[in-house]
Amino acid sequence: PWFVFFQKDAKLKAKDPPKNMQFAMISLSIICILIGIFxxxxxxxxxxxxNYIPYTFDHVFFQLQLLLFSGLAFFLMLKYLKRTLTLTLEFDWxxxxxSKILIKEFDIHAERTASNIMNKYIKIFDKTIKTLYKHHGPSGILGRTWPTGNxxxxxxxxxxxxLIIYLL
Known part of the structure; x- marks a missing residue:
């Protein structure tokens, strides 16, 4: 809250948003106000x-209590919100x-695992091709020509x- 409300003015000037954005913001704020009133x-x-009535005394009083006491807590804690020139490391850091370290480690292990799996599949594929060629190749038992009667x-x-299996 300190940096939002009580920081020195940085003298930054924001450009006005384009007309279509202004129209969207104004129209949506009007809709929100109208829904709040009606x-x-x-x-x-x-x-x-x-079957709900939003503006009962209990409801309005409770919401005002929340707003007023949160504002009071802010202004009472204002003396603890002194500006300090420190570096704050949050959990985000x-x-x-x-996460970068974890991703690098995962990438290294995933690459090794993927290459091992790929090598195994290549060996299985080569073995399958050799077996198929052995049986279906020119000298294989299934590659020879068979007589028509056979x-x-x-x-x-x-x-x-x-037919026997179907009729049983």
């Missing part, structure tokens, strides 16, 4: 009945610092076994 209009637009026999066996 909440029943909003309640009537809801798809269900609202630790989060950013250690093919017809095995087709009949497969269809017959399918």
């Amino acid at each position: 909440p029943n209009v909003l309640y009537q637009m809801l798809p269900y009945d609202v 630790f989060w950013r610092k250690f 093919m017809a026999f095995w087709t009949t066996v497969i269809l017959a076994s399918y």
Whole structure:
């Protein structure tokens, strides 16, 4: 709060926002004020009945208590909010610092793990290709030409076994 309310003026001048942003801010603030003054209009637009009255004495008194006592606490603690020329490290600093270290370590281990997994998959792929070539290659048992009668026999066996299983 000190730096927001009681810091020396930095003499920084902000440019006015463009006209479309000004229009959006003004129109939304008008909508907020109108909803605050006439909440029943909003309640009537809801798809269900609202049985709530926002401006009862209890509700207004409770909200004013919250605002007034938080303001009182701020002004009572003002003497402890002296300006000091110190460097404040918040938890955010630790989060950013250690997260970078953690990400670097994770990256190193992930790269090693990924290369090990890739090498294993390459070995498995090579072994699979060699096995397929052994059986389906030109000299493999499944790569040779078969007589037509042999093919017809095995087709009949497969269809017959399918029918037997289906009819059981």
